[in-house]
Amino acid sequence: MPLLSLKNLSKRFDKTPAVTEVSLDVERGEFFGLLGPSGCGKTTTLRMIAGLEQPDSGAISFEDTTITNLPAEKRGFGMVFQNYALFPHLNVLENVAFGLRARHKSQAEIMERVKSALELVQLPGYEKRKVDELSGGQQQRVAIARAIAIEPALLLFDEPLSNLDVTLREETRGELRELVKRLGLTAVYVTHDQEEAFALCDRISVMVGGRILQTGRPRDLYEHPAQLSVGKFLGRNNLIRAMRLSSSKSEVGEFKTLEGGHTIRIPVTEKSLVPLNQPCILAIRPEHVLVTNSNAGLENALPATVREINFAGATSSIKLDANGLILEALALEADGLSVGDAVTLALPAERIALLKDE
Amino acid sequence: MSESPLDSLSPRRRVSVSPRLFLLFVVALVLLYGVIYPNIHVVVASFQQNGTWSVANYIQALSQPIVLESILASVGVSVLTVLLCAAVGIPLAFLFERYSFPARRVFAGLAALPLVLPPLVGTVAFIFLCGESGILARFVQSVFHLDHSPWSLRGWPALLLFHTYTMYPFFYVLTGAGLTRIDASLAEAGRSLGASRTRVVTRILLPQLTPSLIAAALLTFMTSMASFSAPLLFGGGVRVLTLEIYTARQRGDASLAITETVILAAISLSALFFFQRYEGTRRFAAAAMKGSTKKRQPMAHGGVRSLAIVCGILFSLLLVLPVATLLLVSFAREGNWTTQTLPSAYTFANYVRIFSDSRASEVFLNSLSMSAIAAGAALLWSFSVAALLARKGSRKLKRLLSWLILVPWALPGTVVAVAIAESYGQPSLLLGSFILVGTFWILPVVYFLRFMPLVVRAVQASMEQLDATLEEAAASLGASWWQRFRRVTLPLVWPGAIAGTLLAFVIALGEYVASVLVFVPTNRPVSIAIASELRDFNLGTAAAYGVVLMLMIGVIMTIAARLERARA
Numbered sequence: 008m009p010l011l012s013l014k015n016l017s018k019r020f021d022k023t024p025a026v027t028e029v030s031l032d033v034e035r036g037e038f039f040g041l042l043g044p045s046g047c048g049k050t051t052t053l054r055m056i057a058g059l060e061q062p063d064s065g066a067i068s069f070e071d072t073t074i075t076n077l078p079a080e081k082r083g084f085g086m087v088f089q090n091y092a093l094f095p096h097l098n099v100l101e102n103v104a105f106g107l108r109a110r111h112k113s114q115a116e117i118m119e120r121v122k123s124a125l126e127l128v129q130l131p132g133y134e135k136r137k138v139d140e141l142s143g144g145q146q147q148r149v150a151i152a153r154a155i156a157i158e159p160a161l162l163l164f165d166e167p168l169s170n171l172d173v174t175l176r177e178e179t180r181g182e183l184r185e186l187v188k189r190l191g192l193t194a195v196y197v198t199h200d201q202e203e204a205f206a207l208c209d210r211i212s213v214m215v216g217g218r219i220l221q222t223g224r225p226r227d228l229y230e231h232p233a234q235l236s237v238g239k240f241l242g243r244n245n246l247i248r249a250m251r252l253s254s255s256k257s258e259v260g261e262f263k264t265l266e267g268g269h270t271i272r273i274p275v276t277e278k279s280l281v282p283l284n285q286p287c288i289l290a291i292r293p294e295h296v297l298v299t300n301s302n303a304g305l306e307n308a309l310p311a312t313v314r315e316i317n318f319a320g321a322t323s324s325i326k327l328d329a330n331g332l333i334l335e336a337l338a339l340e341a342d343g344l345s346v347g348d349a350v351t352l353a354l355p356a357e358r359i360a361l362l363k364d365e
Numbered sequence: 366m367s368e369s370p371l372d373s374l375s376p377r378r379r380v381s382v383s384p385r386l387f388l389l390f391v392v393a394l395v396l397l398y399g400v401i402y403p404n405i406h407v408v409v410a411s412f413q414q415n416g417t418w419s420v421a422n423y424i425q426a427l428s429q430p431i432v433l434e435s436i437l438a439s440v441g442v443s444v445l446t447v448l449l450c451a452a453v454g455i456p457l458a459f460l461f462e463r464y465s466f467p468a469r470r471v472f473a474g475l476a477a478l479p480l481v482l483p484p485l486v487g488t489v490a491f492i493f494l495c496g497e498s499g500i501l502a503r504f505v506q507s508v509f510h511l512d513h514s515p516w517s518l519r520g521w522p523a524l525l526l527f528h529t530y531t532m533y534p535f536f537y538v539l540t541g542a543g544l545t546r547i548d549a550s551l552a553e554a555g556r557s558l559g560a561s562r563t564r565v566v567t568r569i570l571l572p573q574l575t576p577s578l579i580a581a582a583l584l585t586f587m588t589s590m591a592s593f594s595a596p597l598l599f600g601g602g603v604r605v606l607t608l609e610i611y612t613a614r615q616r617g618d619a620s621l622a623i624t625e626t627v628i629l630a631a632i633s634l635s636a637l638f639f640f641q642r643y644e645g646t647r648r649f650a651a652a653a654m655k656g657s658t659k660k661r662q663p664m665a666h667g668g669v670r671s672l673a674i675v676c677g678i679l680f681s682l683l684l685v686l687p688v689a690t691l692l693l694v695s696f697a698r699e700g701n702w703t704t705q706t707l708p709s710a711y712t713f714a715n716y717v718r719i720f721s722d723s724r725a726s727e728v729f730l731n732s733l734s735m736s737a738i739a740a741g742a743a744l745l746w747s748f749s750v751a752a753l754l755a756r757k758g759s760r761k762l763k764r765l766l767s768w769l770i771l772v773p774w775a776l777p778g779t780v781v782a783v784a785i786a787e788s789y790g791q792p793s794l795l796l797g798s799f800i801l802v803g804t805f806w807i808l809p810v811v812y813f814l815r816f817m818p819l820v821v822r823a824v825q826a827s828m829e830q831l832d833a834t835l836e837e838a839a840a841s842l843g844a845s846w847w848q849r850f851r852r853v854t855l856p857l858v859w860p861g862a863i864a865g866t867l868l869a870f871v872i873a874l875g876e877y878v879a880s881v882l883v884f885v886p887t888n889r890p891v892s893i894a895i896a897s898e899l900r901d902f903n904l905g906t907a908a909a910y911g912v913v914l915m916l917m918i919g920v921i922m923t924i925a926a927r928l929e930r931a932r933a
Contacts, residue, residue, distance in 0.1 A: 057837075058840070078840070079840035080843050080849075085842070086837075086838065088838055092837065094835060094838075096857055105844070106843050109843045109845070
């Protein structure tokens with residue numbers, strides 16, 4: 008039984024649909040991500056879970072109880088806001104104690120829980136500070152302390168790291184996951200940053216245009232996108248337009264690329280059968296494209312010319328032209344190559360995802 | 366480890382509903398008694414004669430040339446006032462906002478001075494300074510050895526001069542605020558595209574200023590339509606509507622007064638609608654850009670720079686002179702200032718008199734207590750309204766509420782006073798046999814109605830600046846509606862609300878227009894005392910009253926400004 012369950016949630020703002028027919032289940036103890044470009048409806052979905060927006064249709068249930076119309080203050084979910092939403096007129100202590108005071112806890116219990124919450128976020132002794140005296144990272148920690156002090160049944164994050172600079176963001180990321188796991192909390196985390204979602208979340212729903220396109224573990228999403236738009240959104244991808252050649256009975260599919268006219272063979276499982284003479288997309292990540300000088304024993308080897316080499320620190324991006332088919336490859340060392348070189352590139356069959364053209 | 370999220374049906378749930386219902390009840394009641402009933406009563410009364418429905422009142426009123434003339438005069442004075450104020454206020458704002466020169470800040474601060482001057486006190490100061498027996502006239506007379514005063518402060522020129530002096534700050538302040546909001550890089554982009562300086566002003570800056578200019582024009586027009594003190598004291602042959610309503614009531618011609626009141630209200634409200642509709646078409650979405658720093662250009666050019674300083678000094682003198690004159694006259698021995706340019710003998714007697722004579726000093730107590738009652742009530746009221754408007758709810762209902770609240774502010778003080786006096790001057794549907802007119806409470810009620818929209822605006826503005834996620838954060842932490850309002854919204858909105866309340870208090874202190882229509886011996890405010898001293902030619906005493914009033918206003922405004930700064 009999932010802890011949190013959304014069933015066909017839809018929400019419109021005036022005439023514009025923001026969220027359409029969203030369904031998902033979050034298991035107890037799971038760190039769950041909602042990942043998508045800005046304006047995809049992920050924050051609206053989170054706000055409906057929090058009770059800050061009312062869905063137009065659909066249902067939200069928590070521990071098998073329907074909470075769709077329960078006001079936010081009755082849900083007992085902690086939320087960390089993108090701008091932290093710390094109360095500027097209260098000090099750190101009063102901010103963290105806010106939810107406890109709303110619950111009419113005893114003064115002794117409040118002090119104890121505030122203290123332990125601040126220790127958990129590594130801000131012990133900051134009780135009397137004013138929130139505007141804190142750095143961005145510290146404010147962020149206070150916001151997390153405030154949310155966990157109420158011992159939330161569910162912890163909601165709305166892009167909590169987006170206002171931090173890069174190094175601090177990566178540091179906080181690790182601490183955040185460790186904290187949530189240590190406290191045994193269940194979290195729903197909204198972000199547009201793929202790397203952040205991959206590092207933090209056990210499972211992720213990819214949202215585009217108000218709909219969930221695919222839900223799964225980060226590695227599955229990355230390597231086996233179910234749809235072209237998921238493949239496009241998650242990292243760089245070579246998208247090769249192609250037509251199926253071989254008969255549908257064969258286990259190895261033969262595809263002819265529209266650019267360059269190359270033949271590419273990949274194993275075709277029953278599920279991903281693509282009808283003959285229908286355009287489809289072959290997707291392969293740049294880091295999986297091999298660039299060599301010999302074509303001995305390589306799958307899907309194509310002759311190509313080096314067009315561009317872009318140095319980007321640890322890796323270099325190489326743009327290759329295989330008879331009109333332009334592909335990008337990532338290489339750790341691009342020393343031996345220079346623009347204009349004739350090389351062989353290979354596309355390992357197990358790395359190629361077969362997608363429908365949309 | 367968690368508390369059940371569904372400890373939902375805690376007993377506190379019922380408590381969170383009842384205060385809201387209570388607020389709704391109070392707000393509805395106040396609007397019914399203060400706004401809806403009196404205004405409808407006046408409109409209905411204007412369409413009745415001898416107990417039957419008719420438009421006879423209007424036919425009779427409009428067939429009198431003096432009524433038509435006063436309508437034209439009111440509108441004419443107001444339109445000309447708007448044009449003159451724009452001509453003075455806009456260039457001044459450009460000068461002070463875009464250029465820096467020595468003592469700029471002093472001049473810029475002084476420029477808004479007339480805003481805090483109560484209209485009656487300003488009028489009196491003006492008479493002492495430029496009236497036909499004022500200091501300037503006597504000075505010219507003595508220099509050129511003239512037999513009589515070189516000019517008379519009467520009629521159109523006097524009225525327009527005074528209106529411009531007191532109302533140009535609307536244009537000055539709002540244009541200045543508009544200019545600070547405009548991204549300086551837009552002007553720079555214009556210049557880089559080859560536009561000349563004038564072209565940048567006319568094609569880039571002025572169009573973006575349009576909303577500010579419309580708001581200023583609206584304020585100026587409405588204030589001028591409502592103007593009463595100046596037409597009363599030196600309007601001469603110019604009979605404006607507010608004055609006509611006052612004299613009709615003095616004559617005992619109630620039906621003419623009511624009819625004229627409705628006409629004045631109709632003109633004011635149509636002006637409001639006209640301006641607001643036009644404003645709606647000219648709003649520019651502020652593009653979210655990284656703010657480029659706006660710098661004032663220093664006036665390096667020697668000639669221009671000295672010219673600016675000279676203009677600044679002259680202008681400041683113009684602004685300060687009436688106030689200085691008032692101060693001077695307040696120390697003049699009564700009956701001693703006859704033909705000399707300046708009063709010849711000085712004394713503290715005027716001040717001693719207004720503070721030692723209990724009948725003279727009780728007006729301060731009256732004004733202070735009535736303004737405090739009105740402002741305090743307005744503060745409570747504004748929070749009730751704001752709490753209601755902050756809730757998610759029917760948009761139509763909210764718009765109706767906001768509109769009803771705006772009405773008493775949009776209506777001239779004369780209209781508000783007449784409406785209340787007519788509605789509660791006899792046994793009425795709502796108050797039974799209790800007659801409000803003739804009691805102490807009539808003025809606090811009128812002050813409250815006139816100035817509560819100001820406080821509501823201040824509270825709402827503070828609420829709008831409030832980050833909406835703070836309330837949401839409080840909700841997610843389990844705080845009920847009432848807890849969120851008391852512990853998050855209220856403490857953050859408080860400074861702005863107090864500043865707005867103090868402003869309402871200050872304006873109520875010097876109120877004259879409505880007071881003169883409904884005051885009674887037990888609640889004579891300061892303004893009535895000033896007017897009656899003036900009528901008895903106790904110029905020094907009138908001035909002393911004015912100076913004390915200005916001092917009180919100055920102190921309170923300083924406190925308000927402090928609060929405003931503490932908030933920022």
